[in-house]
Amino acid sequence: MTKTINLTLKIWRQKGxxxxxxxxxxxxxxxxxxMSFLExxxxxxxxxxxxxxxxxxxxxxxxxxxxxxxxxxxNGRAHGPEKGTTLCQLHxxxxxxxxxxxxEPWRSRAFPVIKDLAVDRSALDKMIxxxxxxxxxxxxxxxxxxxxxPQDAAELAMDxxxxxxCGACVAAxxxxxxxxx
Amino acid sequence: MKLDxxxxxxxLAEKWDKHRFELKLVNPANxxxxxxxxxxxxxxxxxxxxxxxELGYNVKTFCIxxxxxxxxxxxxxxxxxxxKNYTNEGDSIWRLFYDTVKGGDFxxxxxxxxxxxxxxxxxxxQCVAQGVPFARDYxxxxxxxxxxxxxxxRTFYARGQTGQQxxxxxxxxxxxxxxxxKVKMFPRREMLDIVVINGKARGIxxxxxxxxxxxxxxxxxxxLCTGGYGNVYxxxxxxxxxxxxxxxxxxxxxxxxxxxxxxQIHPTCIPVHGDYQSKLTLMSESLRxxxxxxxxxxxxDKRRPHQIPESDRDYxxxxxxxxxxxxxxxxxxxxxxxxxxxIGKGVGETGLAVYLDFEDxxxxxxxxxxEKKYGNLFQMYEKITAENPYETPMMIYxxxxxxxxxxxxxxxxxxxxxxxFVLGEANFSDHGANRLGASALMQGLxxxxxxxxxxxxxxxxxxxxxxxxxxxxAFKESITSVNDSIEKLLSINGKRTVDDFHKxxxxxxxxxxxxxxxxxxxxxxxxxxxxxxxxxxxxVVVPGSKKDFNQSLERAxxxxxxxxxxxLMLMDAISRQESxxxxxxxxxxxAENEALRDDENFCHVSAWEFTGKDNEPVLNKEELKFxxxxxxxxxxx
Numbered sequence: 001m002t003k004t005i006n007l008t009l010k011i012w013r014q015k016g017x018x019x020x021x022x023x024x025x026x027x028x029x030x031x032x033x034x035m036s037f038l039e040x041x042x043x044x045x046x047x048x049x050x051x052x053x054x055x056x057x058x059x060x061x062x063x064x065x066x067x068x069x070x071x072x073x074x075n076g077r078a079h080g081p082e083k084g085t086t087l088c089q090l091h092x093x094x095x096x097x098x099x100x101x102x103x104e105p106w107r108s109r110a111f112p113v114i115k116d117l118a119v120d121r122s123a124l125d126k127m128i129x130x131x132x133x134x135x136x137x138x139x140x141x142x143x144x145x146x147x148x149x150p151q152d153a154a155e156l157a158m159d160x161x162x163x164x165x166c167g168a169c170v171a172a173x174x175x176x177x178x179x180x181x
Numbered sequence: 182m183k184l185d186x187x188x189x190x191x192x193l194a195e196k197w198d199k200h201r202f203e204l205k206l207v208n209p210a211n212x213x214x215x216x217x218x219x220x221x222x223x224x225x226x227x228x229x230x231x232x233x234x235e236l237g238y239n240v241k242t243f244c245i246x247x248x249x250x251x252x253x254x255x256x257x258x259x260x261x262x263x264x265k266n267y268t269n270e271g272d273s274i275w276r277l278f279y280d281t282v283k284g285g286d287f288x289x290x291x292x293x294x295x296x297x298x299x300x301x302x303x304x305x306x307q308c309v310a311q312g313v314p315f316a317r318d319y320x321x322x323x324x325x326x327x328x329x330x331x332x333x334x335r336t337f338y339a340r341g342q343t344g345q346q347x348x349x350x351x352x353x354x355x356x357x358x359x360x361x362x363k364v365k366m367f368p369r370r371e372m373l374d375i376v377v378i379n380g381k382a383r384g385i386x387x388x389x390x391x392x393x394x395x396x397x398x399x400x401x402x403x404x405l406c407t408g409g410y411g412n413v414y415x416x417x418x419x420x421x422x423x424x425x426x427x428x429x430x431x432x433x434x435x436x437x438x439x440x441x442x443x444x445q446i447h448p449t450c451i452p453v454h455g456d457y458q459s460k461l462t463l464m465s466e467s468l469r470x471x472x473x474x475x476x477x478x479x480x481x482d483k484r485r486p487h488q489i490p491e492s493d494r495d496y497x498x499x500x501x502x503x504x505x506x507x508x509x510x511x512x513x514x515x516x517x518x519x520x521x522x523x524i525g526k527g528v529g530e531t532g533l534a535v536y537l538d539f540e541d542x543x544x545x546x547x548x549x550x551x552e553k554k555y556g557n558l559f560q561m562y563e564k565i566t567a568e569n570p571y572e573t574p575m576m577i578y579x580x581x582x583x584x585x586x587x588x589x590x591x592x593x594x595x596x597x598x599x600x601x602f603v604l605g606e607a608n609f610s611d612h613g614a615n616r617l618g619a620s621a622l623m624q625g626l627x628x629x630x631x632x633x634x635x636x637x638x639x640x641x642x643x644x645x646x647x648x649x650x651x652x653x654x655a656f657k658e659s660i661t662s663v664n665d666s667i668e669k670l671l672s673i674n675g676k677r678t679v680d681d682f683h684k685x686x687x688x689x690x691x692x693x694x695x696x697x698x699x700x701x702x703x704x705x706x707x708x709x710x711x712x713x714x715x716x717x718x719x720x721v722v723v724p725g726s727k728k729d730f731n732q733s734l735e736r737a738x739x740x741x742x743x744x745x746x747x748x749l750m751l752m753d754a755i756s757r758q759e760s761x762x763x764x765x766x767x768x769x770x771x772a773e774n775e776a777l778r779d780d781e782n783f784c785h786v787s788a789w790e791f792t793g794k795d796n797e798p799v800l801n802k803e804e805l806k807f808x809x810x811x812x813x814x815x816x817x818x
Binding site: 002016032034035036038039042043046048049050052053054055057059060061062063064065066067068069082084085089091093114115118120121122124125128129130131132133134135136137138139141142143144145147148149150151154155157158161162164165 | 349678
C-alpha cells in the first residue's frame, strides 16, 4: 500500500569537472513509497527550482531500466541497495521513514564528473570503437536461417548482450567489480 | 504548394526495383566529397549513419544522450516483423503489406508500405549477420511469435529486449565507422535549428549540452531521425528526453508536418499511480499472446481478482472479437479498455485499469515456459508495482506510446525542404492512423539500412550544391534566433517550473486529444493550450545559466515547442472530421463503436505548412490512392 516517508538526503554537488565538490544536505518530505528514486530527486529539484536554487544535475532517460543513462552511488552501492535494479527502477518502498541517504556520482577516474551526479562515460564508447563489433557492411547478408545457432549458444549470447552499458561495474570498488544488474 | 509524393509508376511489386534502377548513382570516388549530417542515433539514425559511411560518404552524427546507444529505440520490447514465412503459415510480402495498410486504417501510402514489407526480410538477414541474438528454436533456427493485427507468426524477437539488441547492432556498426573516421560523432548535442540556404537544407545549429556552446555544422544534406512527439502528453512511454524540437523547428523552416493528430495509445501499460509520476512503462504487446484481458462482469465489483469466479468475469476482447481475440490491433484494444473503465468495470485503486491474466497460460505451459518468454517484463512489472504477476493478474491501462504523424516525406524520404530527409518515427510515412506492433523497429531499420542510402544518392547527383560555410548569413540568423530564445527563457524568472507547465499541457492533451476526441473538447483545448503558452512565456522559471550543463534549460526549450505543437495537433484533429485508427472522433463511429472513416472526404494525408508566428498554418492535402487493396471497414471479429 502507498504511504509516505521523510528522508534526509546528502547529495554530491559539483559545479564542473575542474571544480571542487561537496555533499549538501536536503530534506525530502512526504515521499510516496510508490515513487521511483529518480522521481524522488525530481521532487527535490522542483523544490530547489522554486527556491531559486539550481536543481541537482543527473543523467536519466528511459526510466525503465534499459537505456543505461542513469546511475549513482547510493549509500555506497552502485544503483542502490536492490540487486539487479537500475536507479530508475529502484522504488522508495525499499527505504524507511527517517533514513539518511547518501547520493554520489559514479566514482572512477575513467568517468570524470560533468556536474553533480552526471559523469562522462565516453570511455565505454571508445572500447566499442576499438573492435566491439562484427565487421559486416549493410547488404549482401545471406538468408538469416542459413546460419543455425544452437539455442543454448543463442541464450548465452543474449545473456552477455543484455548489458545496458551503465558503467556501474566501473564505479564499484575494485574488489566488488561485477555487474550490478 | 502541390505535394508530389514521387511514387514511381508501374505495378506495386516492381516500383522499388524500378526506382532503384532509375535513381542516379554517385560513383564511389565521389561519395567521399559529400558530407551528410544525421541527427539522432536510434534505429533509423544509427543504421543510416553506419550505412552511409560504409558507402563512402562523410557523416556527422548527433545525439542528445551521452552515447548513441541510449536512443529510445533501445526500450522497444516485443519484436520486429518480417515476411519470411519461416513458420509456413502462408505469410508473404503481400500479406505483411496488406495487414499494415489495413492496420493503419487505410491512411498511408500503398507504395511506401509495400517497399517496407519487401525490405523487411533483408533486415532480419542483416541483423543476424551482425550477431543480434534473436530467439531460436531447439534446432537453432529463428523463432517467431504473433503480434496484434496479424494472424501469422512473423515477429522476430530477442526476449523482451528486441529494440535493445537491434539498436546495439546498429550502434556497433556505427561505432565501427567512427573508428574508421568516416563518421564523426557528436554526443550530448541538441539540434536547435536547421539551416536552409537557397531552398536547400545545408546545415544545423546545435547546442553542446555540456558547455552550452552554440555550434554550427554544414552539410550537403541533413537527415532527421529524431523520433516521435509522444511527450507532448507529459506522461508517455517515451524516454524523458524524447522531444519534438528538431522536427518542429524543421517545420518552422518549411518542412510540412503531416497528420500530427495520429497518435498511438498502447493498450498494455502499467496504470498511472500519482501526480509525481514522471513516465509510464509499457508492458510489451507480446504479452497478449498468452495473457487474457478481462474485467469483472459487474460494475463496481471490488473483490480481489482471485475471488472473482469465471462466471463473473468478462473476457471482453475474446468475446467481442473471436477471430483476433486478445491480439486485436492496439487502437481497438485501447478503446475497449477505456470503454470498460468508463462503464465502471475498471479495476485497481483508481478504477482505470483492466486485468491481463497469465493463470491459464501458466497452467497450460508451466511457469518456466512463461518465465522464459516474458521473464524480464514480469520482473519489471514487479519492481514498479510490488505485485507478482505469476500469482496476481497484471493491471494494465492504455498510454501514449508512439506517434504515427511526423514530417511529411516523399517516396525518397525527403521532406518539403530539399535535402532534408526524415527517417523512422520522425516521419509520417508508413503507419497511417495506427501502427501495428513490431512495425516500428522494422520501419526504422528499413529507412536507415535499405532506403535512404539509395535515395540520398539520387538527390545528391541531381542537384547543384554551391559551397557554403558557417559564416553564411543564414547560419548567423539561426544562431541569433536560437540565442534569443534561450536568453528569453532564462530571463522570465517567473513562479512556475517547466515541468509544472508540461504536466498541465499533458493533462489537456490527454483529456481532449487522447483516446477519444470530440469537436467541442478539441476547440476548448485549443484555447487552453494558447492560454497556457502565454502564461509559460510570462511565468516560467528556468534556473542556471546558458553556458553550462543546464537540464532545466534543455527541458524549457522542448516544452516551449510542445506548447506550440500541441495546438497544431488539436487543429489537425479538428480538421479531420472522421474517425480512423488512433484518431477517434466520437461523432463518427459505427453501431459497434468502431472508428468510422469517411473515405470520400478524408482519404488524404494532412500536411501542415508553417506560415509565420502569428498566422494560421495552411493545410495541404496529399490524396491517397488505393489501387491494390480495397478500402473496407476494418473488422477483427
